[in-house]
Amino acid sequence: MNLTIIGTGYVGLTTGTCFAEVGHHVTCVDNNPEKIETLLAGRIPIYEPGLEELVKKNVAAGRLKFTTSTADGVKSGDVVFIAVPTPPQPDGSVDLSFIEKVAREIAECLTPEIGYRVIVDKSTVPVKTGEKVAETVRRYAPQGVEFGVVSNPEFLREGCAVDDLLHPDRIVIGSNDDRALALMHKVYEPFVAPVLVTDINSAELIKHAANSFLALKISYINAVSAICEASGADVEKVAEGIGTDKRIGRQFLNAGLGYGGSCFPKDVKAFIAISESLGTPFGLLKEVERINGDQLERFLAKIREKLWVLREKKIALWGLAFKQNTDDVRESVAIRVAKKMIAEGATLIAWDPEAIETSKRFSGITEGIEYAPDMLSALDGADALVIATEWSHFANVDLTEIKKRLRTPLVFDGRNLLDPAAAAATGLEYHSVGRPAAGRH
DSSP states (O other): OEEEEEOOSHHHHHHHHHHHHTTOEEEEEOSOHHHHHHHHTTOOSSOOTTHHHHHHHHHHTTSEEEESOHHHHHHHOSEEEEOOOOOBOTTSOBOOHHHHHHHHHHHHHOOTTTOOEEEEEOSOOOTTHHHHHHHHHHHHSOTTOOEEEEEOOOOOOTTSHHHHHHSOSOEEEEOSOHHHHHHHHHHTTTSOSOEEEEOHHHHHHHHHHHHHHHHHHHHHHHHHHHHHHHHTOOHHHHHHHHHTSTTTOSTTOOOSSOOOTTTHHHHHHHHHHHHHHTTOOOHHHHHHHHHHHHHHHHHHHHHHHHHSOOTTOEEEEEOOSSSTTOOOOTTOHHHHHHHHHHHTTOEEEEEOSSOHHHHHHHSOOOSSEEEOSSTTGGGTTOSEEEEOSOOHHHHTOOHHHHHHHOSSOEEEETTOOSOHHHHHHHTOEEEOSSOOOTTOO
16 A cells, blocks of 8 residues: 655654555655655664664665655555654643644645545544544645544554564554545554554543553552562562462563653643543542652652762763663653752763763753763762663673772662672662662562
8 A cells, every 4th residue: 555654753754664564655754854864865863673674675675765745645645644743731731733734734735636535643642633633634625525534543662663563462443434444454454463443532542541551550560669668578579479460460560760751751641631621530640640750759869868968979870761772862760860960969971872862962951961982981980870771781781890880889770670689799789669678588
């Protein structure tokens, strides 16, 4: 099939590339000429494992192309996916101006000669957005054009988005238009996964409900970690004990600094705002947010307790991305930790395998931080090490190197990557989240 993706961010670029990988012919549209030039030159503006190779492969095969022209995209694609940003507004609601703008642009490009088009909301949007997209297209499109509107939420995890797209758990398609549904089934025919067909409103709610539930699981285990610390229990043993229950599952039960990134914080706030706008306040999610914020403060309190005063302290920071296997620093808890320590007068020496450049460009940190050339040199002469992102690089480090290079052997592991007994045996004073010190079990 001929498909068009409008927006080449994490979702749009990965989706378009994977559609091309399974045999579709895909046109990716973006209004940023520099980004399109970068893609045309064979480079990608984000880090996502496996993506760059697939982009090059499918461009060379003639199945993937890039343009700044929405008109060309609408003309070439039987199905047009909207994958533009939906950032949060100050009150937590979703800014839908990018969605509305693209809907108008698509409408103005439609003609009776082009024929029927399916317009798909791929971006994460509040319930009833599909209705507004349909109204907008009808308002701005010429008379006599035919189109359908579909909600097709994405369930990608940054860092493994390619695999998530090529091997999805499920595919959700929301529409009451049989013609649109038939084309969407053809789009996903190459994928081996259950297809759930719903109305548009249900499909839109599924995405927010799913992400909010996962955020709830993270906040739940973090609340349990505080009880573990107070009682001497081990949160990892507790998580294992409850996670082996098939009704619960072990995923997203890892205690740490809390959730971050471009999805969970935004989607939880949006779901709270959506529920309130519908007259059904969602108090549980407000508590999820509170626990998430408290978790970071509890971790910082441990650092303050040991270092006493952060001013003029040199602290090594391992991790800047919001999670492993990505360079994304949007709503990164690691960046929040950094900003708070800098605000108290600390100087940070930071390292991340992929996110140093994105941190320089997008973190908003302009002073109080230096970027180390490698992981170990960040430790040299530091008063403490803070581990803030769960990269495997950090989990597999030689503990004797940490001990040798630090000025004082203090380690604050916000992701529970290191083994407490091994750290203690090396002579490190090791602090993690919800786990007892070595020897206390």
